[in-house]
Amino acid sequence: MNTTTANATQPIYRWNGKYYGFMSNGYLLDANGTYRGWIDGNGTVWQANGKFLGDLVGGEYVLLQQSMKRASQPKRLSPSPIALPPRPDDKPARSPRPGYVDGLDACE
Numbered sequence: 001m002n003t004t005t006a007n008a009t010q011p012i013y014r015w016n017g018k019y020y021g022f023m024s025n026g027y028l029l030d031a032n033g034t035y036r037g038w039i040d041g042n043g044t045v046w047q048a049n050g051k052f053l054g055d056l057v058g059g060e061y062v063l064l065q066q067s068m069k070r071a072s073q074p075k076r077l078s079p080s081p082i083a084l085p086p087r088p089d090d091k092p093a094r095s096p097r098p099g100y101v102d103g104l105d106a107c108e
Helices: 103-107
Strands: 010-013 017-022 025-029 035-038 042-047 052-057 061-065 101-104
Touching: 010 061, 042 103, 052 103, 061 103, 101 103
Parallel strands: none
Antiparallel strands: 010 017, 017 025, 025 035, 035 042, 042 052, 052 061, 061 101
């Protein structure tokens, strides 16, 4: 993740390559700028309601190991509105990983 500026954003994709949204200042937002969760300093991704979504993989994907269970975290305050970055193109789909699912499925 590029954190060299206060407004740095990082595109986030679904495992199937479709653009999902972006990460900005530790917040996870969908393509419309709706707050969906946060990403902590070790790459763990949490849903806005505090439920575990998965781990950040390759800086652009959220994967959930199906056998992984983590306790929910307290909700965090929603961020101030953030300007939408330019929408990037989708990427090629990634090959499935046995035992893992796209963690962003829980955000729908």
